[in-house]
Amino acid sequence: MKKVVAAIIKEKDQILIAQRHSKDPLAGKWEFPGGKLEAGETPEECLVREIREELRVEIEISSFYDDNVYGSKDQVIHLLFYWAEVVNGEVTPVVHDDVKWINIKELARFDFAPADIPIVKRLRRENI
DSSP states (O other): OEEEEEEEEEETTEEEEEEEOTTSTTTTOEEOOEEEOOTTOOHHHHHHHHHHHHHSOEEEEEEEEEEEEEEOSSOEEEEEEEEEEEEESOOOOSSEEEEEEEOGGGGGGSOBOGGGHHHHHHHHHHTO
């Protein structure tokens, strides 16, 4: 099972979502940014590295939020979601087609990647 981490980056009453690249198998779908855990990395270290690479910002991880196991045709992934905030830099998408700062109520307007949907539903239910 592959481990993947994702950041729910919060700023005031908004969270950051990212749209997958047009050449990605899930092109056009929205997600919480993050990536695959590499050998020897903690989930937090991975998330800081991935967000730096993908969005050109430094983040600070605050706490673990939830996890989800998602199975696709060829693999099963274990996603770990963490709260985070930008501490340095301006968000600049490198591997995504778009990024948006939205409030929790707006989550329903976006077509999320299947693995992110349970987390989207929990966020909407809790209206954090």
